[in-house]
Amino acid sequence: MYVPNQMHKLTLKNIAKEIGVSISTVSKALKDNPEISEDTRQKIKAFAKLYNYKPNNIALSLKNRKTKTIGVIIPEIVHYFFTTVISGIEEVANQRGYNVIIGLSNESFQKEVINMEMLANGSIDGFILSVSKETQLLKDFHHLEETINQGMPIVMFDRTINEILCDKVIVDDSEGAKNAVLKLIDLGCKDVAIITTEDHVNVGKLRTKGYKMALRSRNISKSNEHILHLEERLYDPIFIKELEVVILDFLKLNPTIDGIFAVNEVYALSAIKAAKKLFKEVPKDLKVIGFTDGILSKYATPSLSTMSQHGKILGMKAAELLIRRLESTDVDFPFQTVIVETELIERETTKNI
Amino acid sequence: MYVPNQMHKLTLKNIAKEIGVSISTVSKALKDNPEISEDTRQKIKAFAKLYNYKPNNIALSLKNRKTKTIGVIIPEIVHYFFTTVISGIEEVANQRGYNVIIGLSNESFQKEVINMEMLANGSIDGFILSVSKETQLLKDFHHLEETINQGMPIVMFDRTINEILCDKVIVDDSEGAKNAVLKLIDLGCKDVAIITTEDHVNVGKLRTKGYKMALRSRNISKSNEHILHLEERLYDPIFIKELEVVILDFLKLNPTIDGIFAVNEVYALSAIKAAKKLFKEVPKDLKVIGFTDGILSKYATPSLSTMSQHGKILGMKAAELLIRRLESTDVDFPFQTVIVETELIERETTKNI
DNA sequence: AAAGATAACGAAAACGTTTTCGTGTTAATA
DNA sequence: TATTAACACGAAAACGTTTTCGTTATCTTT
Numbered sequence: 001m002y003v004p005n006q007m008h009k010l011t012l013k014n015i016a017k018e019i020g021v022s023i024s025t026v027s028k029a030l031k032d033n034p035e036i037s038e039d040t041r042q043k044i045k046a047f048a049k050l051y052n053y054k055p056n057n058i059a060l061s062l063k064n065r066k067t068k069t070i071g072v073i074i075p076e077i078v079h080y081f082f083t084t085v086i087s088g089i090e091e092v093a094n095q096r097g098y099n100v101i102i103g104l105s106n107e108s109f110q111k112e113v114i115n116m117e118m119l120a121n122g123s124i125d126g127f128i129l130s131v132s133k134e135t136q137l138l139k140d141f142h143h144l145e146e147t148i149n150q151g152m153p154i155v156m157f158d159r160t161i162n163e164i165l166c167d168k169v170i171v172d173d174s175e176g177a178k179n180a181v182l183k184l185i186d187l188g189c190k191d192v193a194i195i196t197t198e199d200h201v202n203v204g205k206l207r208t209k210g211y212k213m214a215l216r217s218r219n220i221s222k223s224n225e226h227i228l229h230l231e232e233r234l235y236d237p238i239f240i241k242e243l244e245v246v247i248l249d250f251l252k253l254n255p256t257i258d259g260i261f262a263v264n265e266v267y268a269l270s271a272i273k274a275a276k277k278l279f280k281e282v283p284k285d286l287k288v289i290g291f292t293d294g295i296l297s298k299y300a301t302p303s304l305s306t307m308s309q310h311g312k313i314l315g316m317k318a319a320e321l322l323i324r325r326l327e328s329t330d331v332d333f334p335f336q337t338v339i340v341e342t343e344l345i346e347r348e349t350t351k352n353i
Numbered sequence: 354m355y356v357p358n359q360m361h362k363l364t365l366k367n368i369a370k371e372i373g374v375s376i377s378t379v380s381k382a383l384k385d386n387p388e389i390s391e392d393t394r395q396k397i398k399a400f401a402k403l404y405n406y407k408p409n410n411i412a413l414s415l416k417n418r419k420t421k422t423i424g425v426i427i428p429e430i431v432h433y434f435f436t437t438v439i440s441g442i443e444e445v446a447n448q449r450g451y452n453v454i455i456g457l458s459n460e461s462f463q464k465e466v467i468n469m470e471m472l473a474n475g476s477i478d479g480f481i482l483s484v485s486k487e488t489q490l491l492k493d494f495h496h497l498e499e500t501i502n503q504g505m506p507i508v509m510f511d512r513t514i515n516e517i518l519c520d521k522v523i524v525d526d527s528e529g530a531k532n533a534v535l536k537l538i539d540l541g542c543k544d545v546a547i548i549t550t551e552d553h554v555n556v557g558k559l560r561t562k563g564y565k566m567a568l569r570s571r572n573i574s575k576s577n578e579h580i581l582h583l584e585e586r587l588y589d590p591i592f593i594k595e596l597e598v599v600i601l602d603f604l605k606l607n608p609t610i611d612g613i614f615a616v617n618e619v620y621a622l623s624a625i626k627a628a629k630k631l632f633k634e635v636p637k638d639l640k641v642i643g644f645t646d647g648i649l650s651k652y653a654t655p656s657l658s659t660m661s662q663h664g665k666i667l668g669m670k671a672a673e674l675l676i677r678r679l680e681s682t683d684v685d686f687p688f689q690t691v692i693v694e695t696e697l698i699e700r701e702t703t704k705n706i
Numbered sequence: 707a708a709a710g711a712t713a714a715c716g717a718a719a720a721c722g723t724t725t726t727c728g729t730g731t732t733a734a735t736a
Numbered sequence: 737t738a739t740t741a742a743c744a745c746g747a748a749a750a751c752g753t754t755t756t757c758g759t760t761a762t763c764t765t766t
Contacts, residue, residue: 009475009503011722022746027724037744052499056475058420059722061411062751069454069476077439080648083431090430090457099471101422101454104443118452122362122409122752123422146405150362237651269652276654295433296652298590299622301629364752375716380754390714412752415721475722 010053019044061122069099070322071124073115075107075132075159080265080294081311082130085157088315089128096323098125109134113143125326126153128318131161133232137200155322157314159202160337167321168337169314173203176307176342177210178217180261180289183344185218187287187352189259193226195247195267201232207263207291226254235266243267248274260288265296268304272349288349302348314340363406372397414475422452423675424477426468428460428485428512433618433647434664435483438510441668442481449676451478462487466496478679479506481671484514486585490553508675510667512555513690520674521690522667526556529660529695530563531570533614533642536697538571540640540705542612546579548600548620554585560616560644579607588619596620601627613641618649621657625702641702655701667693 016023021040029036029044030053036044047053061067070093074082086102093100101124103115112132119127127147135141136159144164148154157169177194184192194211197204208227215225228250234243247270251257262268268290272282280286282302290297293308317338325333369376374393382389382397383406389397400406414420423446427435439455446453454477456468465485472480480500488494489512497517501507510522530547537545547564550557561580568578581603587596600623604610615621621643625635633639635655643650646661670691678686 009722012724013722023723024725024747025745028745031724035744040744054470054474056722058411058414058475059751060724062415062721062753063723063725065751067411077443078433078436080431083436086430086455087457090455094457094468099454099456099476101452102439102443103452104440104447115447117407121407122411123452237648240651266652269654273654295590295647295649298593299619299649300652301622301626301654362752365754366752376753377717377755378715381715384754388714393714409752412721413754415723415751416753416755418721 009056010048010051011056015044015047015053019047066125066326067123068097069101069124070319071101071103071116071119071127071129073103073105073112073119073127073129075105075112075130077102077104080296081158081292081309084311085130085315085318088312088317089319090315091312092316092319092323096319098319098323105132105135107132107134109138109140116143116147120147120150120152124152126155126322128155128157128315128322130157130159133159133201136161136202153322153325155318155325157318158309165335167318167325167335169318169321170337170339171203171309171314172339172341173206174210174213176291176309177207177261177263178214179210179342179344180291180307181211181214181259182218183350184259184261184287184289185214185220187259187350189287191224191226191254191256192259192261193228193250193254193257195228195230195250195260195262195271197235197263198229198232204263207261211261226250226257230267235264240270243270244274247271248277251275251278251280258286260286262288262290265290265292265294265304265306268306268349269296269300272300272302272304283349283351284353289344293345297345297347302351305347305350306345307342308345309342310340362409363401363404364409368397368400368406372400419478419679420476421450422454422477423672424454424456424469424472424480424482426456426458426465426472426480426482428458428465428483430455430457433649434511434645434662437664438483438668438671441665441670442672443668444665445669445672445676449672451672451676458485458488460485460487462491462493469496469500473500473503473505477505479508479675481508481510481668481675483510483512486512486554489514489555506675506678508671508678510671511662518688520671520678520688522671522674523690523692524556524662524667525692525694526559527563527566529644529662530560530614530616531567532563532695532697533644533660534564534567534612535571536703537612537614537640537642538567538573540612540703542640544577544579544607544609545612545614546581546603546607546610548581548583548603548613548615548624550588550616551582551585557616560614564614579603579610583620588617593623596623597627600624601630604628604631604633611639613639615641615643618643618645618647618657618659621659621702622649622653625653625655625657636702636704637706642697646698650698650700655704658700658703659698660695661698662695663693 012023012026016026026044029041090100105112112135141164155167160168160170181192196208199205251274260271262271268288275282275286290304290306293306297304297306365376365379369379379397382394443453458465465488494517508520513521513523534545549561552558604627613624615624621641628635628639643657643659646659650657650659
């Protein structure tokens, strides 16, 4: 009688010893290899089932030289957009038999490098990543290049890097921004402003570009642009008061503004709050469109019209691209850049009343 | 001259062949084993450094029978509280040399089981998990028991299960709720209501209990309780309209309510929105306290007073408990339940004006 | 010069699989 | 009856480490 050992997991070797056959026989029997007689196969399978044998993943990984896990590196997890992306990645990964291991860079170049090195040494088969702001600023991409040179595929999303050749999934930031601004103009706004980040944040830059494109296409001159560039740190909730003050000053300085396109939800809501202080009613006196269809947009009062980035779809695409490359025998499959279209979600802040 | 093979990672075997020594010598040299002469040690280390040798994690995991990775199973990732917990877990895990692998149950019992089985077979050293609502409902905990019986430690957090013996980290839900309600009463509210979940959601139940405790301690009779139990599905943003209607009806039915304690941010903000429709001003006519100090509380207008659960601390504690157990030689270390205290964050919805 | 001591290295096992290539036994064929 | 085919199984290598236990060759010591 076999007494299941609490601490030691059931292994092929144990089964073999119990049944009185060799390890190879057990392995073959469990995989229905016809080499093994019906009789012993039954016996082995019954035993394995009874004691709930499951092959050791690590041993399999070592043998197959693939781990069936995907490494995801993101700058920040307490962030709606990134969580939706992860949920998309996880969904297709799981469905295709992959696990997802997460590394957080916290917007730090150092942590990004460390995390990638930690995972690149056999723990995962490939990366899906969005680079940290610091990496964008420093423009040091050696860790990405080295990873790729080692033969480990990378799929970059959202914050991608032109200099690195790999599969990418991006949001049509400039196009989305342009559409948002056009929408404001079409709603009758005469003076549309943008609240954006500093230019080294790539997506901020692209959305600013979209804003300008929209104005140009409506023959609004450069002199009528209203651009508020905000420092990085103001995005942090601890600076919420300061953020509001800065925006308030901006609105005071430009009293004719009747439409605001903000490159994220936080800026948008703060703008609304500031407007209230100036006794401007949203959407009557001021219409607002944000970016990212997150929890804030939905539950704000008034609810915020915003450009959805479809983060989940983006994540799914990224996972599909990576897995396809991992499982393709064709080594030099051409790199792809998938663009996920944004979509305007109209809520109360753009209602015409 | 060694030509780095792009595809095949550098291994001890390769180095050994290049230098002309045995694998063991290389291994020892890299670990500064005094058995190896200064001369060859230098040579090997130089070579390894030049070609950036990093030991293969999978091989190490197999050899050491530990993976140095923690499996985290949560019901939902697009959820502020859980992301803060993850960030806490990740912080201490990384600092102690562990990786974090994430599984999502999506509140499904099935997915929870599958995910755990997928990870339990060698991929991780231990679990940190919060069970799905369905698991709470079905009361089927065999997967948890089996995992523990296999010798794999589990740390449960937030949504824990009494029947399962393991380390736990919980929020003092009932105490926090009680304090919130007491605060409302002390602010002068004569009729405090609670907006809560159905009772099978453990944390909802506990917070409801806290509500009742608070009333009792202020000698408010049971007949003066106002409890609104909301269905699960109403938490989903797609039912935001319906949620508002239900709360609106509740407020109409109980026009004397001048204080609301909501068991999450979403209920709280919807209550505020509903109140506005009834021309009740917050906080003048109605004071509100929520639960979870998330993004919604901070950026709402008026900003929401709420009970912070300190998710990050909770995650850190959980990781510490798990790692301590993993690295302790003492097999039957007594199980611990750590309680993370809540804290009232006072913002505009409880301002006395 | 014989004995032991030390230094420097290699062989091999182990972790848990899968898979290729034997090998021995029985059954079928010439 | 001798040869071959089919069958059922086992040995061993491989994945990449670490570590124990040899095994040489050189160096001390008396």
